[in-house]
Amino acid sequence: MIKSYAKVNIFLKIIGVRGAYHEIISRFARIENLYDEMEFLPKPLHVKGFELKGSFECETKNNTIYKAYKLLRNADKTKKMDDFFAEYFLNVKKNIPAGGGLGGGSSNAAAFLLHVNKILELGLSTEKLCAIGSKIGSDVNFFLHECAAANVKGIGEIVEPLDDAADIELVFDALSCDTALVYGAFREFRQFYSDKKSAEEIASLSSKEILQKFDNWVLNDLLRSVLICYPSLKAKAAAGLFLSGSGSSFFKAG
Numbered sequence: 001m002i003k004s005y006a007k008v009n010i011f012l013k014i015i016g017v018r019g020a021y022h023e024i025i026s027r028f029a030r031i032e033n034l035y036d037e038m039e040f041l042p043k044p045l046h047v048k049g050f051e052l053k054g055s056f057e058c059e060t061k062n063n064t065i066y067k068a069y070k071l072l073r074n075a076d077k078t079k080k081m082d083d084f085f086a087e088y089f090l091n092v093k094k095n096i097p098a099g100g101g102l103g104g105g106s107s108n109a110a111a112f113l114l115h116v117n118k119i120l121e122l123g124l125s126t127e128k129l130c131a132i133g134s135k136i137g138s139d140v141n142f143f144l145h146e147c148a149a150a151n152v153k154g155i156g157e158i159v160e161p162l163d164d165a166a167d168i169e170l171v172f173d174a175l176s177c178d179t180a181l182v183y184g185a186f187r188e189f190r191q192f193y194s195d196k197k198s199a200e201e202i203a204s205l206s207s208k209e210i211l212q213k214f215d216n217w218v219l220n221d222l223l224r225s226v227l228i229c230y231p232s233l234k235a236k237a238a239a240g241l242f243l244s245g246s247g248s249s250f251f252k253a254g
Contacts, residue, residue, distance in 0.1 A: 004035055004036040005030045005107055006104060007139070008249070009028060009029075010207045010210055010211065011027050011219040012220045013194040015196045015199055022155070024152065027151055027164075027207060029164070032148075035096070036094050036095050036096050038090060039090070040119070042087060050089075051090070052065055052089070052092070053091045055094050065092070067136050068112045071135055071136070072132060078120075084119070097247075097249065098176050099177045099179075099248060100247040100248050101246055102244060102245070102249050105137065106139035110143030113132060113133065130144055130159075138155050144159075147161035148162075149165070164206055168211075171236060171250045173233060173250070174248075177229070179246045182225050190221070211242065215240065216237060
């Protein structure tokens with residue numbers, strides 16, 4: 001069984017834009033006790049083509065795992081993937097809430113890339129896998145580095161692994177937040193971007209220090225936008241809980 005871990009953003013500062021993407025400085029922390037479960041299982045019949053099973057909320061063509069499969073297959077000059085997926089399908093048990101800001105889709109894509117590369121001995125370096133991951137989503141590269149925590153910068157392509165641990169407790173919500181909607185609200189209502197120097201100063205601290213020193217409004221630049229789009233989450237913000245990413249999941253220091 002392959003564990004595809006969740007993450008939280010200890011802080012998330014948006015410092016500008018690059019084309020259609022927002023540039024960030026953020027602290028990602030992997031959640032060790034929350035993960036999707038992935039397994040490659042034998043097909044009943046030897047049928048060519050990629051088969052994906054799981055309780056996903058999107059069409060297969062829009063699934064991050066399918067996107068990872070297509071991109072990795074294009075990079076596989078040996079055609080090992082065609083032979084493998086004629087015999088096996090991928091089954092995914094989803095435990096990470098969709099739209100919760102916990103990186104489930106990105107984590108799934110990264111876990112797929114890492115394990116297919118390993119199982120089939122494709123020989124792709126982390127750098128080459130990250131080049132693929134960058135085409136799927138901005139959070140994928142963090143998971144490809146397989147680190148417990150990291151400062152993530154740019155549009156997600158810069159990952160600086162850290163020896164850092166955060167004792168946190170997740171507080172879930174049934175809502176599934178639409179990332180595009182939240183960022184749209186950010187562009188409409190935010191009048192300025194965060195100062196890069198100030199964001200770098202936060203990034204220099206440990207996760208424990210960050211959560212002790214700053215409140216939730218300071219640490220996540222998307223909090224206001226999330227509450228504009230999803231007013232039912234205001235009570236959690238008012239209680240001082242910290243928001244993860246652009247989703248509906250909050251957390252508190254343990």
